[in-house]
Each structure stands twice: as structure tokens, then as C-alpha cells.
Amino acid sequence: MADPRNVDIKDQPGFRTIAITCVAVLYVPILILMIFSFNTGSLVTHWEGVGLTWYGSALLNEEFHNAAKNTLIISTTATVISTICATLAAIGMTRVKPWRGLPAAFMVINLPLMVPEIITAVATLSFFALIAGAFGLNFGIGNLILAHTVFCIPFAYMPIRARLEDMDLTLESAAADLYATPWHAFRRITLPLLVPGIMSGAALAFIVSFDDFTITQLVAGPGQTTLPLYIWNQIRRPMTPEINAISTILLLVSILFVSVSFLIARRRAK
Amino acid sequence: MALSQAALFEAKAEKASARRNRLLSLPALIVIGIFGVLPLLIILVYSFLQAAPYGGVQWKFSTDAYLNFLFQQDIFDDTLQFTPDFLIIYLRSFLFAVVTTIVCLLLGFPTAYFMATRTPAQRNWWVLLITIPFWSNLLVRTLAIMFIIRDEGLINNLLMGLGVIEKPITMLYTNFAIQLGLLYSFLPFMILPLYASLEKLDFRLVEAANDLYATRRQVLWRVIIPLSLPGIIAGCLLVFIPALGAYVTPLILGGGIHLMIGDLIAQQFGSGRNWPLGCAQALILMAAVLVALYFYVRNTSGKIQHG
Numbered sequence: 001m002a003d004p005r006n007v008d009i010k011d012q013p014g015f016r017t018i019a020i021t022c023v024a025v026l027y028v029p030i031l032i033l034m035i036f037s038f039n040t041g042s043l044v045t046h047w048e049g050v051g052l053t054w055y056g057s058a059l060l061n062e063e064f065h066n067a068a069k070n071t072l073i074i075s076t077t078a079t080v081i082s083t084i085c086a087t088l089a090a091i092g093m094t095r096v097k098p099w100r101g102l103p104a105a106f107m108v109i110n111l112p113l114m115v116p117e118i119i120t121a122v123a124t125l126s127f128f129a130l131i132a133g134a135f136g137l138n139f140g141i142g143n144l145i146l147a148h149t150v151f152c153i154p155f156a157y158m159p160i161r162a163r164l165e166d167m168d169l170t171l172e173s174a175a176a177d178l179y180a181t182p183w184h185a186f187r188r189i190t191l192p193l194l195v196p197g198i199m200s201g202a203a204l205a206f207i208v209s210f211d212d213f214t215i216t217q218l219v220a221g222p223g224q225t226t227l228p229l230y231i232w233n234q235i236r237r238p239m240t241p242e243i244n245a246i247s248t249i250l251l252l253v254s255i256l257f258v259s260v261s262f263l264i265a266r267r268r269a270k
Numbered sequence: 271m272a273l274s275q276a277a278l279f280e281a282k283a284e285k286a287s288a289r290r291n292r293l294l295s296l297p298a299l300i301v302i303g304i305f306g307v308l309p310l311l312i313i314l315v316y317s318f319l320q321a322a323p324y325g326g327v328q329w330k331f332s333t334d335a336y337l338n339f340l341f342q343q344d345i346f347d348d349t350l351q352f353t354p355d356f357l358i359i360y361l362r363s364f365l366f367a368v369v370t371t372i373v374c375l376l377l378g379f380p381t382a383y384f385m386a387t388r389t390p391a392q393r394n395w396w397v398l399l400i401t402i403p404f405w406s407n408l409l410v411r412t413l414a415i416m417f418i419i420r421d422e423g424l425i426n427n428l429l430m431g432l433g434v435i436e437k438p439i440t441m442l443y444t445n446f447a448i449q450l451g452l453l454y455s456f457l458p459f460m461i462l463p464l465y466a467s468l469e470k471l472d473f474r475l476v477e478a479a480n481d482l483y484a485t486r487r488q489v490l491w492r493v494i495i496p497l498s499l500p501g502i503i504a505g506c507l508l509v510f511i512p513a514l515g516a517y518v519t520p521l522i523l524g525g526g527i528h529l530m531i532g533d534l535i536a537q538q539f540g541s542g543r544n545w546p547l548g549c550a551q552a553l554i555l556m557a558a559v560l561v562a563l564y565f566y567v568r569n570t571s572g573k574i575q576h577g
Contacts, residue, residue, distance in 0.1 A: 010387045019384035026403045029414035085298035092294030116515025118532040119552045123309035150306040211407040247410040258405045
């Protein structure tokens with residue numbers, strides 16, 4: 001910015017307008033949805049007054065409670081399991097000499113990102129139907145937790161791996177030179193340095209699990225309603241602004257976790 | 271002698287530890303292997319079985335699922351008749367995905383470039399602004415679009431209030447709604463990889479081109495775009511693949527009238543109740559995705575060789 005000529009060269013005509021338009025287009029619908037959640041009237045589109053009526057009605061709604069409870073159980077468990085798996089895998093795939101199976105292992109970890117969600121959804125549904133039919137196995141809500149864990153792993157894996165790759169390896173070898181056992185060096189050097197990556201990964205895993213609709217909808221059994229499924233059930237009925245209130249809560253949770261993950265990552269960059 | 275023995279011992283210990291580390295990836299690989307890869311193999315098997323009348327499969331080999339994709343058995347004389355219904359839905363989804371990718375690129379590239387040319391502090395804010403919708407609930411974002419384009423939605427209310435139109439324009443449950451929803455859903459998926467690639471661009475090359483009397487447009491087409499090609503390809507792929515398999519967007523904005531591959535597959539497991547057909551449809555979609563990924567890998571590895 002100090003040298004105006006410098007900026008001038010890089011600028012392309014019209015790009016600023018497009019950029020601002022894009023951001024506006026991305027935010028206006030969400031903001032309108034949020035604003036209407038404070039509408040006291042019972043119509044989704046007709047404004048009557050400002051109030052928290054529909055937040056109150058959502059928070060007193062038992063179906064909403066159940067959905068929120070299921071969502072929290074599934075997301076928290078899937079986040080914990082996937083973050084542990086992802087952390088171990090990230091270490092196991094960066095702190096080793098390259099071996100023949102490494103690219104294949106990397107592909108398996110990233111597989112859930114490459115397969116369209118609807119395919120994963122019907123495949124997981126078929127899988128659980130098969131083991132229920134053949135072995136009588138049904139883990140109840142555990143089915144959803146397992147399904148979520150699978151697609152959470154690559155999201156948790158990415159920031160953890162990035163952090164491990166950025167890390168100064170001399171610290172680890174210094175610890176080894178000072179007769180620290182590999183475990184000790186890991187516990188005292190690598191792990192503390194890795195914590196931001198793990199937290200950032202866990203935040204992402206939580207969001208993708210918390211927000212998942214497609215896979216959950218197909219795999220969920222009766223009574224296993226999560227918040228996105230609850231919203232979907234509401235859409236099919238005559239709508240009240242309660243749906244806006246619940247949607248706003250979901251958006252705020254996403255924004256909170258994204259911001260946390262983003263801030264941690266930014267501190268790393270500094 | 272003692273020294274070399276110590277070195278040998280150390281090397282051995284290191285080798286053992288490296289091998290131990292390898293084992294650390296096992297839990298993740300096992301979880302994804304059993305609950306991610308195995309299910310894909312199961313639908314491959316299912317697609318060659320017969321449908322059970324009320325969902326599920328019968329363990330009899332059959333290629334009906336793939337035949338039914340293109341043909342339908344005539345009820346009277348058992349001959350196969352070419353029925354392009356499914357094929358049309360696939361082609362339509364492909365068209366939707368292509369248009370989405372192109373428009374997202376046309377909007378996303380200038381945006382990403384603008385972001386990459388800000389000061390570092392401004393850049394952070396821009397990235398956060400795009401990252402938030404990237405990670406926000408797709409269902410809720412689709413719902414937000416629905417609220418705006420409904421008959422009694424914001425756009426129609428506004429236009430009627432201004433007296434531009436008398437009757438609301440029907441936008442919801444049309445192809446336009448699906449296309450708009452796809453664009454809205456996947457625009458951030460284009461901007462972020464493009465930005466990641468443009469951020470690393472060496473802007474001294476832009477200055478050099480400028481010094482050599484290149485016009486802005488020439489700089490853009492001859493310098494910036496070729497250098498950011500890996501990001502462009504990655505962004506297109508990140509938009510194209512989920513757009514092709516989109517499920518939520520056509521479900522909510524298409525209203526079950528205008529189908530895309532995603533709802534078509536889901537229907538076979540719901541109201542349609544023909545699991546093998548659904549599995550075959552899913553695998554045909556997977557094949558399309560693999561073709562796209564193949565081109566991606568071929569293009570990017572080519573870049574590395576030439577670079």
C-alpha cells in the first residue's frame with residue numbers, strides 16, 4: 001500500500017467489484033435468514049416485530065432437545081475418536097522413512113474427501129443393513145458415530161499433518177541427542193508443539209460432523225434425529241420462524257468453530 | 271570398532287522406531303478401511319444382485335441393475351426398450367455441474383486474485399470471510415436461498431412492492447433454483463484453493479511483464495493465469511465433484527420435480543426401493559468422479575515434470 005504504483009500494477013480492472021459482490025452474495029441470504037429469526041410474527045417472510053419468541057419456543061421444544069442431544073453425542077464422540085486416529089496417523093505418516101505403502105495409505109485417509117457424499121451415504125447404509133442382516137449387529141446411534149468418524153478423520157488429519165510438516169525437526173533430534181527416549185521426546189517436545197494443530201483439526205472434525213445431513217439422513221434409524229435432520233423435518237411442514245432460530249443457532253456454532261480453528265492456524269503462521 | 275557398533279545399534283533402533291511409527295497410522299486406516307472402503311465394495315457386489323421387493327437385496331447374480339439404467343423391460347413381450355430417463359438425469363446433472371464450475375471460476379478467480387493482492391492484514395479478514403460460508407451448514411445455506419426465491423420470498427415481495435410485477439415469479443422448484451443453489455453452495459469451494467495458489471504467486475513476474483510493456487490483460491492471460499493453473503484445476507475439481515453428486519440442493523430447491531443424480535440414487539433406497547439399481551447408479555457416478563480425478567492427477571503430474 002505504501003507504494004501506490006506497486007498496487008496499480010497488480011490490480012486488474014473490475015476485480016474489486018466482483019470480489020465485493022461475491023462476499024455480498026454469500027452473506028445476504030444468511031443474514032436475512034438470521035434477521036427473520038428475531039421476527040415475533042408467525043410467518044417466515046412477514047415482519048411483525050423484534051423479539052426472541054422463536055428462540056424461546058425452540059428451546060422449550062422437546063423434539064429440539066432430543067435432536068440437540070443426539071447431535072452433541074454423535075459429534076463429540078466422532079470428534080474425539082477421529083482426532084485421536086488422525087493424530088496418530090499424521091505422526092505415523094510424517095515421522096517415518098517413506099515406505100512403499102505410504103501413497104496408498106495417504107489415499108485411504110483422504111478417500112472420504114474424494115467420494116461424493118451421497119455415495120458414501122448409500123454405501124454406509126448398505127453396509128450397516130448387511131451386518132444387521134447377517135450378524136444381527138446394530139450399534140444404534142453408534143452406527144452414526146462410526147459413519148461420522150470416517151469422514152471426520154481426513155478433516156482432522158489435514159491441519160495436524162500441516163503442523164507436523166512445519167515443525168522444526170532439530171528440536172526432536174536435540175531431545176534425542178540429550179538421551180530422551182522416543183516416547184519422552186514425543187511427550188515433551190512434539191506433542192506440546194502439535195497441540196494447536198490437534199485443536200484446529202478437532203474443530204474442523206466437529207463442524208463437519210455437527211453439520212452433516214446427507215450421510216446422517218440415510219444412515220439414521222428411527223429416533224436418531226440430529227439437528228440438521230430436525231430442520232429438514234421442519235421444512236416439510238408449514239414453516240414458522242422457529243426454523244430460522246434453529247438455523248441461526250447452527251450457523252453460529254459453525255462460525256464459532258471456524259473462527260477458533262482459523263485463529264489457531266493464524267497464530268501458527270506468525 | 272566400538273563406535274561403529276554403537277552407530278549400528280543406533281541405526282537399528284531408529285529403524286525399529288520408524289517401523290513402530292508406521293503402525294501409528296493403523297487405527298485410522300482400519301476405521302476408514304472397514305467403515306469407508308468396505309461399504310464401497312459392498313455396493314459393488316450389491317449392484318450385481320437382484321432387488322428384494324421391499325428394499326434390500328436377494329443373493330442372486332444379476333446384471334439387471336445396469337440394464338435397467340438404460341433399458342426397461344416391456345411388460346407384455348419382455349423385450350428391452352431403450353429408456354433414457356436415467357441417462358437424461360445424469361446428463362442434466364453433468365450440465366448443472368459444468369455450468370456451476372464455469373460460473374464459479376469466472377466469479378471466484380477475480381475474487382481470489384483481489385484477495386491475494388491485499389495487504390497481509392486485510393488478506394486474513396478476506397480469508398475468514400470466505401472460510402465461514404465454506405464451513406457453514408449446507409442445508410441451512412440452501413434454506414436461506416429458498417427463503418429468498420420463494421413466491422412470497424424477499425425478491426418477489428420486493429418486486430411486487432415496487433410495482434414491477436403483479437404476480438410473483440415462480441423461481442422455487444425450477445432448474446433456475448437448482449442452478450442458483452449450486453452456485454451459492456460451491457462458490458467458496460472455488461475461491462479458497464484459487465486463493466491458496468494465487469497467494470504464492472511471485473508478483474515480481476507481474477512487474478517484469480509490466481516493465482516489458484505488457485498490458486494488464488496480457489499480464490493476466492500470459493502470466494497470472496498460467497502460473498495459477500494448478501489452483502484453477504484444484505478449484506474446478508472441488509466444485510465439479512460435489513456439484514455433480516449434489517443431494518441437498520436439488521432436494522430442497524428442486525422439490526423432487528427436477529432430479530439430479532444425488533436424489534435419484536437416494537430414491538432407490540427410499541420410495542423407489544431398488545437397492546441394486548441405486549448401487550449401480552452410485553457406481554456410475556463414482557466412475558465419472560474417477561475420470562475427473564484421473565484428468566486432475568495427469569494434469570498436475572505433467573505440470574511437475576515440466577516445471
